[in-house]
Amino acid sequence: MLRYIAKRMVFAIPTLFAVSIVAFIIIQLPPGDYLTTLMADWASQGGAVEAGTVAAMRERYGLDQPIYVQYFKWIAGILTRGDFGISFELGKPVTELIWNRLGFSLLLSLLTLCFVWAIAIPIGILSAVRQYSISDYAATFLAFFFLAVPDFLMALSAMYVMSAWFGQSVGGLFSPDYVDAPWSLGKLADFAQHVWLPVVVIGLGSLAALVRIMRANLLDELSKPYVTTARAKGMSELELLLRYPVRLALNPLISTLGWILPAVISGEIIVSVVMSLPTTGPLLLRALLAQDMYLAGSLILLISVLTIIGTLISDILLAITDPRIRLQ
Amino acid sequence: MTDITSLPPETTTSLDLHGRDMAVAGQWRLFWLKFKKHKIALLSLVVILFMYLVAAFADFIAPLDPNATNARFTYAPPQSLSLFRDGSFEPHVNQLKMTLNTESMRREFTPDPAKPLSVSFFVPAQQPYDLLGVIPMRTKLFGLTNPKPGDSLYVFGADRLGRDIFSRVVHGAKISLSIGLVGVFISLILGVTIGGISGFFGGWVDLAIQRLIELLRSIPTIPLWMGFAAAIPVGWPPLRTYFVITLIVSLIGWTSLAREVRGKFLSLRNEDFVIAARLDGMSEIGIIFHHLVPSFISHIIATLTLAIPSMILAETALSFLGIGLQPPIISWGVLLQEAQNIRAVAQAPWLLFTPAAAIVISVLALNFLGDGLRDAADPYESVS
Numbered sequence A: 001m002l003r004y005i006a007k008r009m010v011f012a013i014p015t016l017f018a019v020s021i022v023a024f025i026i027i028q029l030p031p032g033d034y035l036t037t038l039m040a041d042w043a044s045q046g047g048a049v050e051a052g053t054v055a056a057m058r059e060r061y062g063l064d065q066p067i068y069v070q071y072f073k074w075i076a077g078i079l080t081r082g083d084f085g086i087s088f089e090l091g092k093p094v095t096e097l098i099w100n101r102l103g104f105s106l107l108l109s110l111l112t113l114c115f116v117w118a119i120a121i122p123i124g125i126l127s128a129v130r131q132y133s134i135s136d137y138a139a140t141f142l143a144f145f146f147l148a149v150p151d152f153l154m155a156l157s158a159m160y161v162m163s164a165w166f167g168q169s170v171g172g173l174f175s176p177d178y179v180d181a182p183w184s185l186g187k188l189a190d191f192a193q194h195v196w197l198p199v200v201v202i203g204l205g206s207l208a209a210l211v212r213i214m215r216a217n218l219l220d221e222l223s224k225p226y227v228t229t230a231r232a233k234g235m236s237e238l239e240l241l242l243r244y245p246v247r248l249a250l251n252p253l254i255s256t257l258g259w260i261l262p263a264v265i266s267g268e269i270i271v272s273v274v275m276s277l278p279t280t281g282p283l284l285l286r287a288l289l290a291q292d293m294y295l296a297g298s299l300i301l302l303i304s305v306l307t308i309i310g311t312l313i314s315d316i317l318l319a320i321t322d323p324r325i326r327l328q
Numbered sequence B: 001m002t003d004i005t006s007l008p009p010e011t012t013t014s015l016d017l018h019g020r021d022m023a024v025a026g027q028w029r030l031f032w033l034k035f036k037k038h039k040i041a042l043l044s045l046v047v048i049l050f051m052y053l054v055a056a057f058a059d060f061i062a063p064l065d066p067n068a069t070n071a072r073f074t075y076a077p078p079q080s081l082s083l084f085r086d087g088s089f090e091p092h093v094n095q096l097k098m099t100l101n102t103e104s105m106r107r108e109f110t111p112d113p114a115k116p117l118s119v120s121f122f123v124p125a126q127q128p129y130d131l132l133g134v135i136p137m138r139t140k141l142f143g144l145t146n147p148k149p150g151d152s153l154y155v156f157g158a159d160r161l162g163r164d165i166f167s168r169v170v171h172g173a174k175i176s177l178s179i180g181l182v183g184v185f186i187s188l189i190l191g192v193t194i195g196g197i198s199g200f201f202g203g204w205v206d207l208a209i210q211r212l213i214e215l216l217r218s219i220p221t222i223p224l225w226m227g228f229a230a231a232i233p234v235g236w237p238p239l240r241t242y243f244v245i246t247l248i249v250s251l252i253g254w255t256s257l258a259r260e261v262r263g264k265f266l267s268l269r270n271e272d273f274v275i276a277a278r279l280d281g282m283s284e285i286g287i288i289f290h291h292l293v294p295s296f297i298s299h300i301i302a303t304l305t306l307a308i309p310s311m312i313l314a315e316t317a318l319s320f321l322g323i324g325l326q327p328p329i330i331s332w333g334v335l336l337q338e339a340q341n342i343r344a345v346a347q348a349p350w351l352l353f354t355p356a357a358a359i360v361i362s363v364l365a366l367n368f369l370g371d372g373l374r375d376a377a378d379p380y381e382s383v384s
Helices: A002-028 A034-044 A051-061 A067-081 A094-129 A134-148 A151-165 A185-222 A225-232 A237-243 A245-255 A257-275 A280-289 A293-321 A323-327 B009-014 B017-024 B027-037 B039-056 B165-201 B203-218 B221-230 B238-268 B272-279 B284-321 B332-337 B342-347 B350-377
Strands: B082-085 B088-101 B106-131 B135-144
Touching: A002 A067, A002 A293, A002 B203, A002 B221, A094 A134, A094 A185, A094 A245, A094 A257, A094 A280, A094 A293, A134 A185, A134 B350, A151 A185, A151 A257, A151 B284, A151 B342, A151 B350, A185 A245, A185 A257, A225 A237, A237 A245, A245 A257, A245 A293, A257 A280, A257 A293, A257 B203, A257 B221, A257 B284, A280 A293, A280 B221, A293 B203, A293 B221, B027 B039, B027 B284, B027 B350, B039 B165, B039 B350, B165 B203, B165 B238, B165 B284, B165 B332, B165 B350, B203 B238, B221 B238, B221 B284, B238 B284, B272 B284, B284 B332, B284 B350, B332 B350, B342 B350
Parallel strands: none
Antiparallel strands: B082 B088, B088 B106, B106 B135
C-alpha cells in the first residue's frame, strides 16, 4: 500500500513541473515584461521612477536573463521563500492577496463535492434499480438538461428566480454585517444561508454526469451471475443490493474524482464571478483583464496544483477501497 | 460482435428474418438501424440540422440588421406575434406605447391592441444583402408589411441600444455553432494523429503521450482558457481572434478523441481479421486504412459529436466573461455579456433567456445526438 502511494506521488512530480511551466508561459504571454507595465503604471500616476529601483527589481526577477533562468528564479522564489511576485495593480505581494480567497475556493469545492456525491449515489441507484420507470426517465432527462446548461447561466437564472420570485438578494457568501466579523455561530449560520445556492449551482452539472455513471455501473453489476446466485439463495433484495453491486459500482465513481474536481473548480471560478463570491474566481478574472500577470499566473498555478493534489488523494482513496488497483 | 456470428446453427434458424438480416447487414446499415430506434436522437438530428440551416441563412431569417440601434426602443420587451385578428388569418404584433415612469425614471412599454402592425412573409429588405455571401437578395423571410418610423418588430425584445435580440441570436448562431465545428475539426486532426501514433507505436511514445493527456485533463479548463484568452491583444481583427479562441478551446477537446483512437488501436491490433490481413501480406498502412479505421470510424463520429457542445459552452463562457470574442462580433456568449449583472437581467430578462434558450437547445440536442450515435456505433450490443 505504502509503495503504491509513494509511486503515485512520484508520478505527480512531472505533472506539477509541467503545470508550473504552463503557469509561467501564461505569465509571459502578454507583450512586454512585468517591469515595463509597472513603470508605465507609475509614470501614469506621476511618480518618478528611480533607475536604481528598476535595476534592483530587474535583478531580483532576473528579467534581463534568458527565459529559463527567469523561470528558475520564479519557481525557486515560490518553493524556498513562498514569494509569488508582486501584484502591480494592487501594489501588494501576491501571497497577501490569495490565501484567504483560495481557502474559500477550496471550501466551496469540497462542499460541492459532498453535495454532488450525497445526491448522485441514491438517485443513480434508484435509476438503475427502477430502469425504464418514470423516475428513471425523469432522472435521465434532468441529467441531460443540467449538462446542457452552462454554470454561469445557471447562476444568473438562480439569482433571477431568487430575486424576482422570492424577493431575496443573492450574491456573496455573507451578509454585509458579517463580512468582517470574526467567526461565530451567527456567522456560520449566515454562511450556510448564503453558501447553499452556489453549491447547488456549481454541483448540478457534475451531479448529472455522476448519476449517469452510477446508473451505468450499477446496471452492469446487476446483470452479473453473482447477483442471481445471491437472489436464488433467498437474500433480501435490499441487503443484496447494498452489500454487493452498490459497493462494486461505487469504485469507478471514486475514480471520477479525477475529472469531477477540475470541473467543479472551473465551475466554482465562473459561478463566483457571476455571484461575486470572495473566492479566486473574481480575483483571477480581474487580474487577467488588468494583465496583472504575476497574480493571475500564481492563481492558475495554485488552482492547478490543488486539483492535482485532489486527484492524487482520489487515486489513493481508490486504492484503499479497491485492492485490485494496488496489486496492478 | 460474437453475439450473433457464433450462435449455433439451430438457434440461427429460429431467428426471424429480421435477425438474419442483421447477421449479414453492413456496418452502416446496422448503424442506421440502431440509430433509428433512438427516437430522441433522431429528433435531435432534425433540430441540429434546422439550427445549422438557420445559421447558414441568418441574413434571410433575421428581420432586422443585428447591429442597427434604435434609441427609441431601449430595453423594449418582446412583442408577441399573434396569427389571427377578428377570426381571420392576419399575423400581427401590437405597437408598443412608451410611457416614462417618473418614479423609477425608466421607460415602460405597453402593447397597444388598438394599433396592430401587420406582419407578412417575404417582405422587401431595407438593404440588399448577399445570402451565404454570394447570392444577392432583396427579400427577408418575414417583417413588418409597411414599416413606418416608430413601428417596431421585436419578437424577443430589444437590448440596451434597441437592437433586435431575435436577429442577434440568429446571427450569433453563425459564430457559436461554427466554432464547435471548426474546433472539432482541429481536435479531429490532433486527436487521430496523436492517438494513432500513441496506439500504433506503443512503448515509451505511448507512455509520454498518455502522460501529456493526463496532464491536460488534470488542469481545470476554465482558468487555463482564461489565461490564454486574456493574452489575445484587444486590437486584433475579429477573424484572427475567432481562430485563436477556437484553437484555445480545442486545446483540451482532442484528448478524449486521442484516447478513444488509441484504445481502439490497442484492442483491434490483435483481432483475428487484422492478423489475417497481416498474414496475407498486407502492409501496415493498408491495414490501418482498410481495416482499422473503418471499424472505429463510427466511434470517432460519436466522440466528435459529443465534443461540439463542450466547445460551444467554452466559447460562451469565455465571451461571457469578456475575454473571449468581443463585440462587434456577435456570438451567443457576446450576447450574454449584456446580461452580466443581475440588475440588467431583472430589468430585461429576455436579454438572458433568449440566448440561453438557443445555447441550451443546441447543446442538449447535440448531446442527445452524440449519445444516440455512440449507442449506434456498437450495433451488436443488446440487439438480441
